[in-house]
Amino acid sequence: MITEAGTRRVHLIQGEYKVMNDPDVVLTTILGSCVAACLRDPVVGVGGMNHFLLPGSMEAMAAGGDATRYGVHLMELLINGLLKQGARRDRLEAKIFGGAKTIATFSNVGEQNARFARQFLTDEGIKIVGESTGGEHGRKLEYWPSTGRARQHALTGVEAQRTVALEQRPIPAPKPVENAIEFF
Template sequence: MIYIAQGEDAVGSNEDMVISTILGSCISVCLWDPVKRVGGMNHLLLPEMRQAGPGLDTAGAIAMERLINRLVKLGAERSRLRAKLFGGSSMLSGLTDIGARNANFGRNYLMAENIPCDGESVGGTLARKLRFWPASGAAKQKFVEEAPALTEPIRFDQNDVELF
């Protein structure tokens, strides 16, 4: 199993390989070439953020192109790629909904690049644990319930340690 964090991606074709991540407002796009049986997944946050330097597109578009290029190097053909889109939860109520913006980026990118999206699970208020099998294109997600409430630490009135 390969775990990816924000800004990372992984690709492969091994039947036993599983790529995993945990998503909140971030999105992951899983791409798969069903003929060559290779696939990959990325983990994007703030895809419309501009990179430094002239002539560069958005961070999300750069990350998507990097994932596609890595798949092409493994023998995938861009015209055969299929996609699945996950994430984009609204994790912070009352603030700007970055999750929806992220999900919209994913949908718009796939549409603009003529990559069919076979399924999506986006939005809501819960985080997701995601697993993707790049050789078969299978994906599984599990919603993560709210974290348990934190308890106050035990406080002592005095101690025998004096700092000086």
């Protein structure tokens, strides 16, 4: 795809978040049932995006789940990353994307993800200024964190199948903690 002159693309995958204040950066990701929350402080021009697989809870993470899969963890990391770059919580604005039901026979985890993102942002007092969630097709998302501009493209056919396949990849189990103590 042709991008605007001078634009640097930074791609996110499941379990990642990025915070940027460079006007020449566009954050991109591919979403099926996953959700991406895009937050920014319009005064200082800093913004970011996350990409989460499951809503999650602190209890799920405490039970040994991989924290990077869960929205509750990635939302906190994104907000804290913005605050470290000079954003103020009371000025943050959000856009949320994704949450499709890409396989009719599966439970609608996409809807749960979108509902979680909405509720989390509301609970944190962060204004939602845009949303495109649900549906049956994945999305390719582009987000300019310094301006808040967002653009999405629907994924159909082979593109959607590839997205679903990536979301269904088994995530490796966490490595066991060694209990052995070695004395020298």
